[in-house]
Amino acid sequence: MTRSGVSLTLLGLALLAGCAYGAPNEDAAVDLRFGPVLSPPWLFETRGGDLVAQSSRPDTPPHLLQPAKDGRIRDISAAASRASSIVAWLTASGEGRKLQLLEVPAQGELPAPVEIASRISSNAVRVVADERGRRYVLDASLGPNPRVQVTSLGDESSPSVGKRIELDIAEIGSIALLSAVVTEQRLYLFVTSSTDTQAVISALTYRLPSLERDGPVKLVSEADRFVFIEPLVHSKKPGVVYKYQRDGTLGLGIALHHGREWQDFAIPDAKGLDVARATASAWDDGRILIVLSGEDSDHFKQRIYAAASNDWGKTWEFQQISRPKVSATRAWLPDLAVSGDRVAVAWEDSRDIRAAVHLQLSRDRGRSWLDQDIQVSDERHYAMRPRIRARKDDLFIAWYAYRTDARKKADGTLVRLSWQDAFGRAQRERHQDSTDDKRLELRKTVNDYWDALQAGDLRRAYDHHDPFFRARMPFDAFAARRGQFVYHAHEIRSLEIDGNVARVHSTVNFEIPKLIVMGREQSVPRRDSPIEDVWLYVDRAWHRQYVDAISGGSAIKY
Structure with a gap:
């Protein structure tokens, strides 16, 4: 079943969101299946099954586009043209899947969604726009025996929902x-x-x-x-x-x-890199700029690179643009925004262990970059999956941020920053703790951790563990595990610091007087044991990263 020939301008008679469906549940967490869907000045996200539009204007409350009771969102896409945004999504319910879309003006009330097709098999949706402001929605059934349909939405001066047309892809088997x-x-x-x-x-x-x-x-x-x-x-x-x-x-x-x-x-310099994300822009004189994150698993984690060509891809220049150049933490998932010669790149950066969104800027199409990138998310919340778009004189940056260090529930964040303010912020110096000071503090903290265990002060030792572990494991559970050990002495053998990650080699003298294994009482006599710990510099202090002895996993990825 399809609907066609509906004028979008007529839909302004029906008001959306708070009026049509009530207010969204702001306590619900975002659905992490979908990255932030950004189309300035709006961020589209699913919260507890609700489809919600969030504006960059602080005085504009979130709008509920579709309540969870209407079905489960399967895919969502958006694109901006000159004066509005188009968002389209697929919903699955007991009646099958349906395709809906909404034209979102930069200001004013939102109209009601338009149902384009129902009882369809599509599992993917894409919204594209051309340089003249004409918009198209593609919905597709991916996999074997694929099908692709296109709905034309006209341009902003004459918006209308055209007929949903199936494309000829006869030669494509999957x-x-x-x-x-x-x-x-x-x-x-x-x-x-x-x-x-x-x-x-x-x-x-x-x-x-x-x-x-x-x-x-x-x-x-x-x-x-x-x-x-x-x-x-x-x-x-x-x-x-x-x-x-x-x-x-x-x-x-x-x-x-x-x-x-x-x-x-x-791209020669990208050969051998495991690229997590890449995004590109091009100019009419032959220059192409690709921003990517890639890693060489034998040598370093994900880093942000810029690959540039001035001859339509025949030759390439390649440089790292994430700072500092450490190998122990990752910088990844970049997104690119371009306005004329100005370029902005946003990415997720774990240099401070608790990931944050960072921004790097160029005034000359990525030929040169600022000496210092800037952090745009706050330091208190783990921020991830950034998206960035340029519109007129502004940058719009969206990301997800976990509510606590337990990293179980996240919210969407959308900020608006002028190009001028962004370049201005980059000129301010960022506080950097000296390596010598950090080394002295690390030695002091490691000694205090083992001193606490020797004294049986499990609370003090617990407080030295990383905040992500403590957010997931309460003190009582920690004490029950550690209480079996009796520590007698320790000695630090070496300290190696790479950015905000340190490896500490120690020798620890301990015993386990009583241990129940499979119902039988056993013991471990007093002995020396070599220990290798990872310590993380988080919130201006060193914390021991807790690593599960069985799985080798921890509560934080960086």
Whole structure:
């Protein structure tokens, strides 16, 4: 069942959110299945099953777009054009799946959602917009026997919901990944599919507004597998950035459309890196900027890099832009915003152990970067999965933040920051504790921890553990585990500090007078034992990272 030909402007007669459905449940946590869906000035998220729109304006309360009782959100996508945003989502209920969308103005009341189709099999939705402000919603059934449909929404001067049209993808037997761009009166669809021997990225072209196929399927790239694809537009031509694996080696590539052909380039310095996320932008003179996070698991964790080309991908410059250059903590999941020559990159950074959102800036298309990036989230909450968009003279940055160090429930945050304020904040010095001071404090704290255990002061020892562990394990449970040990002496053998992570090697003399194993009483005689601990510098103090002896897991990832 589909609905078509509905004018979006008529929907202004029906008010949304608080009026139509009541206020959202603000105590409910966000659903972490979906990253923050940002389309300035709105952040879209699911809370306790409710679909909610949050504005960057502090005087605007959250709007309830769809209550949880109407079904489970399966996928959500949004895109901004010049004066409004389009958000589309798939809902699953007892009556099957349905596709809905909403045009969200920059200001004023929100209209009611529009149901585009119901009782459909789609499991993915994408919203795309072109340089003229025309918007399109794609819904697709990924997997074997795929189907892709497109609904045209017109442009902002004449918004309307057009007919939902199924695209001709007859040659495509299955789809694993899907993305699309619209430019120069064409919709370009990128899909990945696999055979027994290889995976391929294919491009299909459709004329607008008819959405008729324009030529055969084009082979864009081949690999053993593709992990993600990210589309871009370069000089009004389509392109796609992708993560590949070939002969067991991971890497990052880019394919660009020139004339009627596709040119495929690997980025040399990204070969061998495990890339977690990449995003790109291009200018009309041949410059391409890709921001990515990647790691070499044998040497360092995820770091933020900028790869730039001035000749449409033939040659590349590659540099790390996350600071400082430590290997013990990760900086990852970058997102990119561009306004003219100005570039902003936001990412999740664990240099201070409790992850925060950091921002790096460039005035010259990423040719040079500021000496110091800035932290935009607060230090008290673990912040993650940032998204950033530029609109006029402002930057909009969204992320999720856990309510406590137990990291069980999170909320969405959306901030608005002018370019001028962002560059101004970057000029302020950030306090840095000297390595010598941290080393002295570390030795003092480690000694106090073992002194507390020797004295039987379990409360003092417990307080030296990392706050993430303490948020999950109460003192009584900790004391029950540690109470079996009797400590007699300790000696620090070495200290190694990398940023805010330290490895401490000690020798500890202990015994276990009584131990019940499988119903039998046993004991461990007094002995010396080598100990290797990890200590984390959190909240301007050192804390012992608690590591489970059986699983090797801990309460924090960095």
